[in-house]
Amino acid sequence: MEQLHTEVAEAARTGNAPPTLRAHVVRMLSADILAGKYKPGDRLNESQIARELNISRIPVREALSQLQEQGLVQNRERRGMFVTNIGPEEVAQISSLRIILETEALHLARARMTPETMARLDDLVAQMDIWDGTLLEAAALDLEFHRVLWKASGNPYLERALNSLMVPLFAHKTLEHVTQEIRRWRLSHHRIILDAVRGRSNDDPQEALLTHMRMSYTAPERYSSLAKPPA
Secondary structure (H helix, E strand, O other), X not given: OHHHHHHHHHHHHHOOOHHHHHHHHHHHHHHHHHHOOOXXXXXXXXXXXXXXXXXXXXXXXXXXXXXHHHOXXXXXXXXXXXXXXXXXXXXXXXXXXXXXHHHHHHHHHHHHOOHHHHHHHHHHHHHHHHOOOOHHHHHHHHHHHHHHHHHHOOOHHHHHHHHHHHHHHHHHHHOOOOOHHHHHHHHHOHHHHHHHHHOOOOOOHHHHHHHHHOOOOOOOOOOOOOOOOOO
16 A cells, blocks of 8 residues: 555656546545445545645546446435445446446347457456455456457447446445455356356356345345235
């Protein structure tokens, strides 16, 4: 962590291009969030961060905006930027809606699959199989796999809806402190979805998605019509 702060200060001192400085700030803040220095729900004060790093507020503002795109940060109107914080009920509600939307994306992707898209999905699953890096790298692989499938649906409105809905949820799971083994186990289950989309298994895409989501969530269908009625 100290090295990151040193790199930011050095970039500011030597007058590196703003994108380079912004990248340093993004790395530093991401590491601080994942390390627990900033906890879910904490406000990220732009002015204070700039003072701590002895830089202007512009690269900090740009870095926070980039972290918002990644889902690690949420912009609350008239209040500022906060570390993503989603409650258990919200997670369940988003997950249930995800099942409906992503199932449609998977059916469409299977019908429209191209060799290029399949090669990209195979490559991502191969990277997941050998992953042994940071939580951010794991989260990036996870999200990219699903984004490729959403794009392959051919419906930009469906793709946009899933991105808007899911990026904060993926970021929320990144902040969950689990072991490398559990994270690796979760990544390995993306092959279930890939096999269903490719037609290598007898699983319907929705069943494959549900199996995959149950690796991380309890009863992800709880707020959907797929939920079993109370006994």
